[in-house]
Amino acid sequence: MVEQITVLGAGSWGTALAIVLADNGHNVKLWGHRPQLINEINETRKNEKYLPGVVLPEKIEGFSDLKQSLAGARTVVLAVPTKAIRGVLSDISKVINDAIIIVHVSKGIEPDSLLRISEIIEEEMPSQLLKDVVVLSGPSHAEEVSQRHITTVTSSSKNMAAAEYIQDLFINQHFRVYTNPDIIGVEIGGALKNIIALAAGITDGLGYGDNAKAALITRGLAEIARLGSKMGGNPLTFSGLTGIGDLIVTCTSVHSRNWRAGNLLGKGQKLEEVLENMGMVVEGVRTTKAAYQLARKYNVKMPITEALYDVLFNEKEPKIAVDSLMARVKTHEMEDLVNIMENR
Ligand SMILES: NC(=O)c1ccc[n+]([C@@H]2O[C@H](COP(=O)([O-])OP(=O)(O)OC[C@H]3O[C@@H](n4cnc5c(N)ncnc54)[C@H](O)[C@@H]3O)[C@@H](O)[C@H]2O)c1
Numbered sequence: 001m002v003e004q005i006t007v008l009g010a011g012s013w014g015t016a017l018a019i020v021l022a023d024n025g026h027n028v029k030l031w032g033h034r035p036q037l038i039n040e041i042n043e044t045r046k047n048e049k050y051l052p053g054v055v056l057p058e059k060i061e062g063f064s065d066l067k068q069s070l071a072g073a074r075t076v077v078l079a080v081p082t083k084a085i086r087g088v089l090s091d092i093s094k095v096i097n098d099a100i101i102i103v104h105v106s107k108g109i110e111p112d113s114l115l116r117i118s119e120i121i122e123e124e125m126p127s128q129l130l131k132d133v134v135v136l137s138g139p140s141h142a143e144e145v146s147q148r149h150i151t152t153v154t155s156s157s158k159n160m161a162a163a164e165y166i167q168d169l170f171i172n173q174h175f176r177v178y179t180n181p182d183i184i185g186v187e188i189g190g191a192l193k194n195i196i197a198l199a200a201g202i203t204d205g206l207g208y209g210d211n212a213k214a215a216l217i218t219r220g221l222a223e224i225a226r227l228g229s230k231m232g233g234n235p236l237t238f239s240g241l242t243g244i245g246d247l248i249v250t251c252t253s254v255h256s257r258n259w260r261a262g263n264l265l266g267k268g269q270k271l272e273e274v275l276e277n278m279g280m281v282v283e284g285v286r287t288t289k290a291a292y293q294l295a296r297k298y299n300v301k302m303p304i305t306e307a308l309y310d311v312l313f314n315e316k317e318p319k320i321a322v323d324s325l326m327a328r329v330k331t332h333e334m335e336d337l338v339n340i341m342e343n344r
């Protein structure tokens, strides 16, 4: 069935997902807060800053007025950076009258509140305006999705009927959507992989090789699974698309903003300089702060996260951070994870 869907956020990911939905025959209203970008989208059928060279289907219509973009919407895709989410939700609730399904596609955890994005949505939206919350996550770079390269993602919700509804809206021949009821595991895996991607960029920037990257991916997965399981996620989710799958793509792809930012840090640039040069969101920076706080709250060992925290927020030299990771007390590979799984 053809639906009318509003996508909020006209950056790389919002625009790429608008293309998937338009390809599936849906009418897509794409909202962005910068009128100049929206004019460019409507007039040239392009979004050159975020997806250079990609021609947007006619079924995508750009809006810079939030109320107009949401008129008649039943399903709203939220594709703005994590730190913008509360503000956008507050604005949505002022201009809609009927309950909506919110599909969030952002990958982050809020520092200090330590809330996952679905929890922020539930906190911020008046309950009578929120039908369901779904998260769509997995190994998926906008640059490839917008060119219809094969991609697989996972749709998750407390309400599996809603997760399946979103699966049906997005799935097509090159964009395959699975479902998973474990929203905690899906959100934690998607957010925390950005920390490990920053670290992988740093080791590449320092000139270490593939062994170091494989170590970061697997030991990074171990600490994500330790924390995520303690927070109530299913340990099996971390071996799925939103766990190891997203870790692989974000730590190894040239498209990764987090890997690229880490790479510049490893090459000696300062954090402020790196973020200024990126021009796109690097979610891993704020998420490192949140994960560092979560590790303390849940009493979980997260040595890579802690080492990265020192580099980002305590001006520790990346090389010294790597050296101190390698000089840690010797340990059993599966020790903590086995305990956590046995205590579930
Ligand atoms: N790019 C990808 O390949 C990709 C894939 C999966 C998930 N994600 C996630 O999607 C989210 C968005 O990432 P992105 O890559 O599209 O970022 P981006 O930097 O490409 O675009 C972000 C967009 O949000 C807009 N924005 C910033 N602050 C805003 C505000 N206060 N109100 C409204 N709009 C605001 C920016 O103007 C920009 O258009 C992130 O959480 C990211 O982790 C990205």
Ligand SMILES: O=P(O)(O)OC[C@H](O)CO
Binding pocket: 107, 138, 139, 140, 141, 194, 197, 246, 249, 250, 255, 256, 257, 258, 259, 281, 282, 283
């Ligand atoms: O480019 P990154 O590092 O922000 O990652 C984007 C997506 O999350 C990859 O799945």
